[in-house]
Amino acid sequence: MKLLLVHQNFPGQFRDLGPALCDRGHELKAIGSSQRPTDPRIEVLRYEHKLGERSGMHPHSLEVDEWIRRSEQVADLAMSLKQRGWAPDVMMAHPGWGEALLLRQVFPSTPLLIWPELWLRPEHLGFVSTEMSVGQMQYLRIKDWLIDGAMADASLAVLPTRYQASTFPQRYQNKIAVVHEGVPEAMLKLPRLRQLTIAEGVTLGPNVPVLTFISRNLEPMRGFHTFMRALPSLLANHPPVQVVIVGGDDVSYSSAPGDGRSWRDHLAAELGARIERQRVHLFGRMPHDQLQKLYRRSDLHVYLSKPFVLSWSLLELMACGTPVLAEANPMMEELIQPGINGALWRGGPESLTKAILTLLQTPDQLKQWGTQAKQQLQPTYLQQHCLDQLEKLLRQQATYF
Secondary structure (H helix, E strand, O other): OEEEEEOOOOOHHHOOHHHHHHHOOOEEEEEEOOOOOOOOOOEEEEOOOOOOOOOOOOHHHHHHHHHHHHHHHHHHHHHHHHHOOOOOOEEEEOOOOOOOOOHHHHOOOOOEEEOOOOOOOHHHHOOOHHHOOHHHHHHHHHHHHHHHHHHHHOOEEEEOOHHHHHOOOHHHHHHEEEOOOOEOHHHHHOOOOOOEEEEOOEEEOOOOOEEEEEEEEOOHHHOHHHHHHHHHHHHHHOOOOEEEEEEEOOOOOOOOOOOOOOHHHHHHHHHHHHOOOOOEEEEOOOOHHHHHHHHHHOOEEEEOOOOOOOOHHHHHHHHOOOOEEEEOOHHHHHHOOEOOOEEEEOOOHHHHHHHHHHHHOOHHHHHHHHHHHHHHOOOOOEHHHHHHHHHHHHHHHHHHO
């Protein structure tokens, strides 16, 4: 089949999916604004995203303006494919930046599959509305306008978890399929590492318990503030533990601290000398191959993201045999079976410290949980199984649309 993939940060969510579809003989073209390298078998049409006049505009109007501009640029590139005589059998798009708005106008007879992630409501993000500012609530409503339009145009929406699918209104439930992108089977075969040097002067030896916290960005929506505030007591009560924290300094889903600093610097200033820098190692974003090595050396991973989207890193950690302590929420309950392949927790920094201390005192149990975590992924979250499901959906859409 001929497939058109659209994602502003391409390859983005299609990082593994695109090459895997090429391996199965499909012809792929893609549209995006990112300059990130991708599989050479995929022709990528890139656009340069330019901002319009921004003075005097409401901040949320700027967001809408950006969606419209992106949709125009994507439509122009899609039209150039059409003029070359190329038309996709199915289009696949992430709708969160407006890029899918005009796709069906360019190819009106082509089915559109979208990856919308979540229907945004405060309760779906783990909040109550009283905890959010008017501006934040307004932003969620505006984002839902965009997703609502994309859902109306789409022939099918693909969500990775039952929880994410359940957040959408009833009127859309009959056009949702739950299929994850999948974890490569090869990750299950990677051996655990007893020792790992992750930077000059930072070696995680074979007899040292290693605790990890990894996120695209270190921000409150990822639970970074709770984790950091749990560390002083943890370090004081468990002298051998080494803590590795990985993530960027931007904010993807949270507000900035308000003091002009990143959350990393804000919390470092707040906690001061109570964070022992020789035992707490903070890194920016790491290359994926280096992250995989860290997964294989971690004895326990803490995952505190609000229940909005399922992180690739979480599934990859489980595939590498790393047990997970996660904040209890409906999404985590789909993956984590307490006492079998991990643990669930709810509370504040003090109770998080206690939960981590309890688990670190049972290393044999953690190893058993890691083994079970691998088993838990099979076959539902393995890439070939997920590809079989997605390919079936693609063929159905191409045939019956």
